[in-house]
Amino acid sequence: METPMPDFALAFDIGGSKMASAIIDAEGKALRALQSQPVPFDPQPSEPGGRAASAERLLDLMAPHVAQARSLPGAFHGIGISLCGNVDTQSGEAVLVPNLHWRYVPFGQMVRDRFGLPIAPGTDVRMAALGEAVWGVAKNVRHMAWGTIGTGYGGYMILDGKLYGGAHGFAGNFGHMTLDEVNGYPCGCGRRGCFETFVAGPAIARAGQAAADQGRSPLLVELAAGQPVTTRLVFQAESAGDPAAVEILDKVVRLISINLGGLVNMLDLEMIVLGGGVVDGKPELVQRIHRRIRDFLMTAEAQRDLQVVRESLPNSPLWGAAADTLIRAGVIKNFAVGMEE
Numbered sequence: 001m002e003t004p005m006p007d008f009a010l011a012f013d014i015g016g017s018k019m020a021s022a023i024i025d026a027e028g029k030a031l032r033a034l035q036s037q038p039v040p041f042d043p044q045p046s047e048p049g050g051r052a053a054s055a056e057r058l059l060d061l062m063a064p065h066v067a068q069a070r071s072l073p074g075a076f077h078g079i080g081i082s083l084c085g086n087v088d089t090q091s092g093e094a095v096l097v098p099n100l101h102w103r104y105v106p107f108g109q110m111v112r113d114r115f116g117l118p119i120a121p122g123t124d125v126r127m128a129a130l131g132e133a134v135w136g137v138a139k140n141v142r143h144m145a146w147g148t149i150g151t152g153y154g155g156y157m158i159l160d161g162k163l164y165g166g167a168h169g170f171a172g173n174f175g176h177m178t179l180d181e182v183n184g185y186p187c188g189c190g191r192r193g194c195f196e197t198f199v200a201g202p203a204i205a206r207a208g209q210a211a212a213d214q215g216r217s218p219l220l221v222e223l224a225a226g227q228p229v230t231t232r233l234v235f236q237a238e239s240a241g242d243p244a245a246v247e248i249l250d251k252v253v254r255l256i257s258i259n260l261g262g263l264v265n266m267l268d269l270e271m272i273v274l275g276g277g278v279v280d281g282k283p284e285l286v287q288r289i290h291r292r293i294r295d296f297l298m299t300a301e302a303q304r305d306l307q308v309v310r311e312s313l314p315n316s317p318l319w320g321a322a323a324d325t326l327i328r329a330g331v332i333k334n335f336a337v338g339m340e341e
């Protein structure tokens with residue numbers, strides 16, 4: 001029996017330090033193993049000491065992957081591009097990508113000009129939500145939020161069965177709800193005291209450093225061995241029962257539960273899917289949030305029905321970028337979630 005020729009897309013997930021890529025078919029199967037390469041940065045002449053990701057060198061890195069995809073049997077439908085910032089989902093213009101130091105970079109057009117293929121650009125959190133909705137744990141879920149806890153904290157939502165971008169496509173920044181603008185820390189968004197500054201990876205490391213400096217955690221002092229305390233060391237200390245580290249992560253679980261619980265009370269969500277570096281480093285945080293969030297839910301229905309689960313795909317933004325490409329090409333049609341207007 002002949003195997004039918006696959007429909008597939010080439011997907012890239014460009015983060016602040018690494019670019020992941022994969023070739024994925026319409027069933028969500030990787031036709032080639034996921035690969036990861038460092039993002040190339042160039043010095044910025046306009047900004048002494050500043051560095052920005054080099055769009056030209058990124059295109060050079062993408063070229064062999066495109067050539068490989070072109071050489072595969074089947075139908076190659078285009079390039080999905082997930083970026084760690086605000087991206088125009090039509091033009092692919094990178095409006096603001098702080099980790100790459102990009103502002104209004106016409107990256108989508110550059111990819112089109114270089115390779116002459118259709119593209120599907122979008123912010124990583126939008127892609128991740130879409131990937132989980134098409135092939136992952138959120139399949140057929142009509143009211144859900146994707147959340148990433150890593151260097152930052154934020155996400156994207158599917159409301160009433162549709163990706164929800166809001167007025168400008170920037171919805172889902174629940175990490176930038178303000179918790180304490182008086183006593184809080186400065187945030188990457190330019191304001192002060194956002195939830196992100198209390199719960200994301202850098203906040204966990206900072207709290208661990210403070211515990212070490214103030215003599216509250218001899219174990220963290222020992223583990224750090226004269227180096228700065230990292231998020232990973234706080235996880236390690238907590239697993240060993242260090243009281244200061246236990247307190248730090250209890251607070252993180254409580255604050256995320258307050259933040260996401262508020263979101264559920266406002267939107268009546270059925271599911272929250274969590275991923276990101278902090279979750280990868282401490283997966284049981286997901287179950288802890290799943291339990292703790294119930295203290296902050298208003299209705300018995302939400303307490304009964306809400307699921308808080310870990311992402312189910314190997315790299316949700318990457319899979320989402322492939323799904324987006326195949327949806328735009330008309331290959332994936334009958335899936336439960338609609339695209340935003």
Ligand SMILES: [Zn+2]
Pocket residue numbers: 175176187188189190191192194196
């Ligand atoms: Zn903020």
